Amino acid sequence: MKRLSLFLLLFVMVLGLSAQEAKKTALLLIDIQDFYFPSGSVELVGSEKAAIVASKVLKGFRERNQMVIHVKHRAKSGGEINKLVRPLPDEIIFEKTEVNAFINTELKNTLDTNGITHVVIVGMQTHMCLEAAARAATDFKYKVTVVEDACATRDLSYGDVLVPAKYVHYSTLATLKSYCTVIKFEVFNKKLSF
Numbered sequence: 744m745k746r747l748s749l750f751l752l753l754f755v756m757v758l759g760l761s762a763q764e765a766k767k768t769a770l771l772l773i774d775i776q777d778f779y780f781p782s783g784s785v786e787l788v789g790s791e792k793a794a795i796v797a798s799k800v801l802k803g804f805r806e807r808n809q810m811v812i813h814v815k816h817r818a819k820s821g822g823e824i825n826k827l828v829r830p831l832p833d834e835i836i837f838e839k840t841e842v843n844a845f846i847n848t849e850l851k852n853t854l855d856t857n858g859i860t861h862v863v864i865v866g867m868q869t870h871m872c873l874e875a876a877a878r879a880a881t882d883f884k885y886k887v888t889v890v891e892d893a894c895a896t897r898d899l900s901y902g903d904v905l906v907p908a909k910y911v912h913y914s915t916l917a918t919l920k921s922y923c924t925v926i927k928f929e930v931f932n933k934k935l936s937f
Contacts, residue, residue: 769810769859771880772797773844773866773873775828778821779895786897787867788908793895794827796928797865800893801828810857812837814844816872843875851883861886865893870915877923887923891916 775794779787787793804811813836815824830836837848845851854862862885866873873894880887896915899906916925 766809767858768861768863769812769854769857770801770804771844771850771862771864771866771876772801772811772813772824772828773864773876774814774816774868775825775866776815776818776821777823777825778818779867780825783821787895788897790867790895791827793865793867793893794825796890797893798827799928800863800865800890804863805831810859811835812850812853814839814848814850814866814872814876816840842872843879844872845876845879845883854885859885861888863888863890865890867895869894869896869912870899871896874915874919877919881922889916889919889923889925890928891925892928 775797778784779790780794781791801811811830811834813824813828813830813834815822815836815838817838817840824830824836835853837844837850837853839846839848841847862880864873864877864880864887866876873889877887877889894912896908896911898908899911919925
C-alpha cells in the first residue's frame with residue numbers, strides 16, 4: 744500500500760495533477776491490433792516496440808486501479824487486440840468504424856459518467872486514429888497526454904514523395920504537442936517505477 748501511495752504521488756507530480764485529478768485519469772489504448780504487426784495486412788514500423796511500451800503503461804494503470812479503455816477498429820481479419828495489451832475481462836472495449844474513436848461509440852459517455860477529465864493515449868497509427876482521438880478529446884475539453892514511444896505508424900506517400908514512418912510519427916507528435924502533453928515513457932519509468 745505504501746508503494747502504491749508513493750507511485751500515485753509521483754504520477755501526480757510528473758503530470759502536474761492533483762491526487763483528485765489522478766483519480767479522474769483514464770488510459771485509452773487505440774487500435775493496438777494484430778493487423779498492424781509483422782505478417783499483418785498493414786504492418787507498421789516499430790509496432791512491437793510500441794506495444795511493449797504500451798503494455799508497461801497499461802500495467803501501471805492496472806496497478807493503480809485506474810480506468811482502462813481499449814478501442815479497436817472493426818476488421819474482418821487481424822482485428823484482435825494484440826496479446827501484449829490483451830484486455831482483462833472487466834476492462835471496457837469499444838469497437839469503432841470511424842477514424843475518430845468518439846464517433847458512433849459510447850466513449851465520451853463512459854468517460855463523462857465516470858468523472859474522467861484526463862486521458863492518457865497510446866496506440867496506432869500515430870498519424871490517424873491516435874491523433875484523431877487526441878484531437879477529439881481535446882475538443883471535448885479533456886486534458887490529454889500522449890505517450891510518444893507507445894505509438895507507431897508507417898511510411899506514407901504523397902504523389903512521388905515518400906515520407907518515412909519516423910517523420911510521419913514525429914511530425915504528428917510535433918502537431919499534438921501544440922494542444923496535448925506529449926511525453927516519453929522513460930519519464931514514467933524513471934519516476935514511477937513501472
